[in-house]
Amino acid sequence: MSKVVRLISTEGDLCVMATDSTDIVREAHEIHATTNVCSAALGRLLTAASLMGSSLKGADNSITLRINADGPSGSVIAVSDYEGNVRGYIANPKVSLPLNNLGKLDVSGAVGKNGTLTVMKDLGLKEPYIGQTPLVSGEIAEDVTSYFAVSEQIPSVCALGVLCAPDTEDIITAGGFLIQLLPTATEDTIDRVEEGLKGLPSVTSMLVQGLSPEQIARKALSKFELEVLDEAETAYKCNCSKSRVEKALISLGEEELNNMSEDENTEVCCHFCSKKYNFSSEDIKEIIRKSI
DSSP: OEEEEEEEETTSSEEEEEEEOHHHHHHHHHHHTOOHHHHHHHHHHHHHHHHHHTTOOSTTOEEEEEEEESSTTOOEEEEEETTSOEEEEESOTTOOOOOOTTSSOOHHHHHOSSEEEEEEEEOSSSSOEEEEEEOSSSSSHHHHHHHHHHHSOOOEEEEEEEEEOTTTOOEEEEEEEEEEEOTTOOHHHHHHHHHHHTTOOOHHHHHHTTOOHHHHHHHHTTTSOEEEEEEEEEOBOOOOOHHHHHHHHHTTOHHHHHHHHTSSEEEEEOTTTOOEEEEEHHHHHHHHHHHO
């Protein structure tokens, strides 16, 4: 299982969430058969969504992150519940690109640099909260940091990483952390955060070294005393069901359903988990009767 932990400074001036999302990203890779660069793009967004979702309060709350940009991978989407369990997909999982000029996976090349990051929070209210900001780099972590600064006015630091095997495309490790300043933060708080982050190894390097999410959080914020708020196991978890698919089919309208009923069998595949749902002609006709 993957794991997420939340900590707060004893001075109450910042909080941090950290996660080892290796199992989540492995599951996503197996479901979507992603190339390395697409595993990195989808894995980073899933990790960010899990971190952000873990701070939601209600059992029915959820958060959706969507990147729409001009890269060949197309849209990238990740959805998290309040426990940090996530699901997601990437429109074109087969994109392959050479390494960038730093010798790393070219995530921004796959995702694109011209586009938007949209965050939708369903908090159980009449209307969801929706915030949208332009992409800063397409590398995702920087875009999440920018979103918090611009849309929610929360000074933040986000680090995300996915390490893939060059030859087999297996997921070696994945994770990230999200530091957020609280209203009581001072200039001294900011200075100590920046000082602690200088020379910090990458998230994947720390995970390979065997550091836990809590140890990563404490290493990133070495200038602060931290207390654990909570810790939870997380997973790649889809909430699709036949009844949900039926509701989606109803939304297509009676005319489209009538056309579908002419086929002996209709197969619907879930974008998030690739599970297939089959509906016979009679099933579709019954759905039409229910919708009238």
